[in-house]
Amino acid sequence: MATCLVVSEIRDNQLKNVNWEAFTAARQLAEQLGLTPAAVLLGSGVEGLAEAPARYGMERTYVVDDARLANYSGDCYAAAVAEVARQTEAQVVLMAATAMGKDLLPRVAYRLGTTTAQDVIQFRVENGEVIFTRPMFAGKVWAEVKVTGSPVVATLRPKMFAPEEKAVAGQVEKLSVELPEPLAVVEEVKASGGGKLDVTEADIVVSGGRGLKGPENWHLIEELAELLGAATGASRAVVDAGWRPHGEQVGQTGKTVAPTLYIAIGISGAIQHQAGMSSSKYIVAINKDPDAPIFKIADYGIVGDLFEVVPALIEEIKKLKQQD
Amino acid sequence: MNVAVCMKRTPDTTAKIQIASDQTSLVEEGINWIINPYDEFAIEEGLRVVEKHGGEVTLICLGPAEAEKTIREGLAMGAHKAIRLDAAQVPADPRVTARALAEVLKEGNYDLILFGKQAIDDDHAQVASLVATELNLPCVNVVVKLELDPENGRGTAEREIEGGHERVSFPLPAIISAQRGLNEPRYRSLKGIMAAKKKPIEVKTASLEDSQLAVLKYAYPPAKKPGRIVGEGKEAVPELVRLLREEAKVL
Ligand SMILES: Cc1cc2nc3c(=O)[nH]c(=O)nc-3n(C[C@H](O)[C@H](O)[C@H](O)COP(=O)(O)OP(=O)(O)OC[C@H]3O[C@@H](n4cnc5c(N)ncnc54)[C@H](O)[C@@H]3O)c2cc1C
Ligand SMILES: Nc1ncnc2c1ncn2[C@@H]1O[C@H](COP(=O)(O)O)[C@@H](O)[C@H]1O
Numbered sequence: 404m405a406t407c408l409v410v411s412e413i414r415d416n417q418l419k420n421v422n423w424e425a426f427t428a429a430r431q432l433a434e435q436l437g438l439t440p441a442a443v444l445l446g447s448g449v450e451g452l453a454e455a456p457a458r459y460g461m462e463r464t465y466v467v468d469d470a471r472l473a474n475y476s477g478d479c480y481a482a483a484v485a486e487v488a489r490q491t492e493a494q495v496v497l498m499a500a501t502a503m504g505k506d507l508l509p510r511v512a513y514r515l516g517t518t519t520a521q522d523v524i525q526f527r528v529e530n531g532e533v534i535f536t537r538p539m540f541a542g543k544v545w546a547e548v549k550v551t552g553s554p555v556v557a558t559l560r561p562k563m564f565a566p567e568e569k570a571v572a573g574q575v576e577k578l579s580v581e582l583p584e585p586l587a588v589v590e591e592v593k594a595s596g597g598g599k600l601d602v603t604e605a606d607i608v609v610s611g612g613r614g615l616k617g618p619e620n621w622h623l624i625e626e627l628a629e630l631l632g633a634a635t636g637a638s639r640a641v642v643d644a645g646w647r648p649h650g651e652q653v654g655q656t657g658k659t660v661a662p663t664l665y666i667a668i669g670i671s672g673a674i675q676h677q678a679g680m681s682s683s684k685y686i687v688a689i690n691k692d693p694d695a696p697i698f699k700i701a702d703y704g705i706v707g708d709l710f711e712v713v714p715a716l717i718e719e720i721k722k723l724k725q726q727d
Numbered sequence: 728m729n730v731a732v733c734m735k736r737t738p739d740t741t742a743k744i745q746i747a748s749d750q751t752s753l754v755e756e757g758i759n760w761i762i763n764p765y766d767e768f769a770i771e772e773g774l775r776v777v778e779k780h781g782g783e784v785t786l787i788c789l790g791p792a793e794a795e796k797t798i799r800e801g802l803a804m805g806a807h808k809a810i811r812l813d814a815a816q817v818p819a820d821p822r823v824t825a826r827a828l829a830e831v832l833k834e835g836n837y838d839l840i841l842f843g844k845q846a847i848d849d850d851h852a853q854v855a856s857l858v859a860t861e862l863n864l865p866c867v868n869v870v871v872k873l874e875l876d877p878e879n880g881r882g883t884a885e886r887e888i889e890g891g892h893e894r895v896s897f898p899l900p901a902i903i904s905a906q907r908g909l910n911e912p913r914y915r916s917l918k919g920i921m922a923a924k925k926k927p928i929e930v931k932t933a934s935l936e937d938s939q940l941a942v943l944k945y946a947y948p949p950a951k952k953p954g955r956i957v958g959e960g961k962e963a964v965p966e967l968v969r970l971l972r973e974e975a976k977v978l
Contacts, residue, residue, distance in 0.1 A: 475893070477856065477866060502888040506868050509821070509853035513860040518822040518939040521851050534943065539850050543744045544753070545946050548819075552939035586865035587897040590883075594891040601890035607977070631978075649871065649908040650887060655740055655847065656764060656907045664977045675740050681951065685975045687967065688954075698954045702975070703967055707960035715961035719968045723978065 406441040406463065406491040407433035408554075410484055410498040410507065411456065413446045414592075418455055420604070421499035423566035425559055426459035428526070429497050430569065435528040438494055439463060443487045443578075445480060447473035450577075457573025459566065464575045465491065469582060474592070475503055476585035481510035486580040488515060493554045495533065500558035501603075508558050517552030524563045524682075533557075541655045541678035561603060562661040563682075595650055602653060605634035607664045608683070610653055612638035612676075614669020614690065614709055618646035623713045624668060630720050636660065636680075638670045654679035669709045672697025689713065728782035728877055730773040731837040732806065733828055733858075734766040735817070736790050736797040737848040746945045753945065760797050765843025767804075768905035771912040772873060773841050774805045780877050783807040785835065789827055789933055791815050802923035803915040809926070812933035820940035821849070825857030827933040832858065838877070842904040844869045855904040865897035871908040875899070 409429045412419045426442060433440035441463040442456035447470050456464045467483050488496055488511065496511060498504035500522040512519040524545075525536035533555050539546050550556060602608050609628040615621060628635045637647040639654055653660055655678040665683035670676060672688065672695055680686070681700055688701035689712050698704045705712055738744065738758045745754040762770070773784040786801045786809040788794055798809045810831055818824050832840055842855035852868075859866030871892070872885035880899045885892045887906055915923075957963045957970065972978040 477868075478860075481860070502869060502886070505852050506856060509856045510860050513822065513825075513857045518820050519853060520940065521853055537850075538948070540738070540742075540744045540848055541740070541850065542948060544746065545948050546942050547944040547946070549941045549943060550939060551941055586863075587867055587895050587901070589893045590896050591894040592888070592891060593885075593894065599890065603889055650891075652907075664971070664975070685971070685977060687971070693956070698956060700951050701954045702952075703970055704954055704956045705958060705960070705963045705967060706956060707963065711961045712964060715964040716967070719964050720978065723968060723972070
């Protein structure tokens with residue numbers, strides 16, 4: 404029984420939403436390749452989560468439960484996953500391209516003697532082989548690649564694969580694997596203030612740039628974001644000026660986001676900013692300069708003073724919410 | 728502290744990337760080459776570590792002879808010496824790069840090996856993890872804060888994750904990959920640039936294994952439909968909201 408194996412991401416003893424995307428992709432790939440779609444859960448006290456993957460078509464869920472896996476450790480987790488891949492004869496190993504996924508899967512691949520297609524946005528099967536599309540040069544070029552080693556290992560960029568429920572009668576199996584002592588140990592996971600949504604995970608992102616004039620005006624961004632249930636992002640100019648933390652920076656040297664809706668306010672849309680947000684499904688731009696490059700990629704642009712437009716937008720959306 | 732920094736030469740962030748007519752290679756002509764921006768953070772961090780704890784910074788770069796110009800820029804920042812692993816072309820497979828780098832890193836007896844979190848050309852974001860796995864060293868990626876305690880042979884790093892940070896502790900020697908925010912790279916002074924001319928760049932042959940990542944084809948991303956202006960000023964807001972609700976169906 405060869406598997407198409409998804410490594411699930413668990414944080415705070417919960418399966419993160421990105422897993423649904425990875426499970427769905429794995430089920431589709433498994434169907435086309437004749438493999439058993441399977442998930443592996445690693446952690447401490449995570450058995451209670453083992454029913455969820457079957458809702459997305461995972462026929463097997465393997466659980467490795469060990470106190471030493473309570474916190475993520477790249478080397479320890481990699482040893483465990485590589486062992487599970489061997490035991491389940493994995494032909495394909497997938498994971499969401501999150502901070503954890505991008506850190507973990509290359510280490511797993513290395514241990515298995517193969518290589519990783521990192522951060523892929525599309526795949527297809529041709530003559531029994533998986534062909535991945537992955538952006539390079541911050542999205543300026545897309546490369547079609549094939550992992551010729553075995554297993555085929557890839558991480559999937561979040562928000563690129565639509566999750567699809569498809570319940571099956573899944574089988575849960577506990578596996579025991581030998582774990583090495585971790586070399587690097589996570590001592591603390593610090594959430595950034597207020598349990599705010601991360602830009603990479605949000606469905607809507609409201610971003611502000613230098614057009615905001617100063618941190619004292621950021622409440623406009625925050626108010627709009629709160630109203631929409633959105634995460635807040637920022638241009639590098641604003642991060643460099645110290646108005647916003649680096650974790651909010653969107654762009655080539657910040658985060659890559661692909662939300663359903665990206666609202667750029669007072670952002671010129673430099674190529675390095677676009678690199679981080681141009682694959683958003685809908686882009687709204689509010690800028691007083693009609694020649695700002697952001698308008699070239701905006702689905703909906705408003706040319707105008709953000710200090711007038713944004714409060715009006717907030718009011719209009721409030722009205723809408725009251726009607727609903 | 729004996730520090731190594733792996734640095735790659737990449738096109739600058741504004742470079743227009745052109746696909747060659749064979750669709751499996753990229754045109755290199757006219758490209759302005761720079762130190763991969765994340766590797767600049769790594770070099771800066773290396774310099775700060777040896778300024779504080781003593782020691783030397785060695786740059787290691789796998790690339791063609793032309794890369795020496797970029798290596799000199801790293802030396803101009805203050806790195807002491809460099810090794811260039813000669814390869815006419817950098818491998819498409821990060822595993823191949825990692826194994827070649829690991830081979831020279833093994834010989835260097837380094838206490839700290841720094842990388843960038845990602846090369847901005849291939850965007851693999853994994854060579855550091857692979858080298859660490861080969862050398863069986865602790866590795867912390869996407870680091871925005873690093874503290875070392877060489878007397879006790881340990882260090883602590885903070886790395887970025889979604890919605891926060893992980894604080895990771897590790898024994899030395901260790902591997903760290905740098906993220907923006909770790910530091911502010913220094914400018915190359917005229918004195919630094921002059922001094923760099925005399926610093927040694929040792930050339931070694933890179934042992935490159937077979938690639939397991941085949942690039943079948945390069946293509947430009949599908950063109951986004953041209954932008955559209957809804958209107959001007961706050962009068963355009965009701966129409967924007969209508970479009971978001973009825974056309975985009977996001978509200
Ligand atoms: C190596 C490198 C990496 C980089 N990485 C990134 C990155 O990751 N992310 C990133 O964002 N940038 C990055 N940059 C920087 C990028 O080139 C731009 O400098 C930056 O994005 C500009 O930020 P901004 O749009 O906020 O500011 P500006 O370019 O100054 O734009 C401000 C905009 O606000 C508008 N405006 C002003 N007042 C108003 C008003 N009252 N109402 C409406 N609009 C108004 C202006 O018309 C203007 O378009 C990078 C640069 C380099 C060289
Ligand atoms: N050809 C190379 N020579 C030296 N270092 C490299 C090379 N390629 C990658 N690296 C290092 O590995 C890091 C991550 O690269 P990558 O995994 O390709 O995104 C880079 O920031 C460099 O520090």
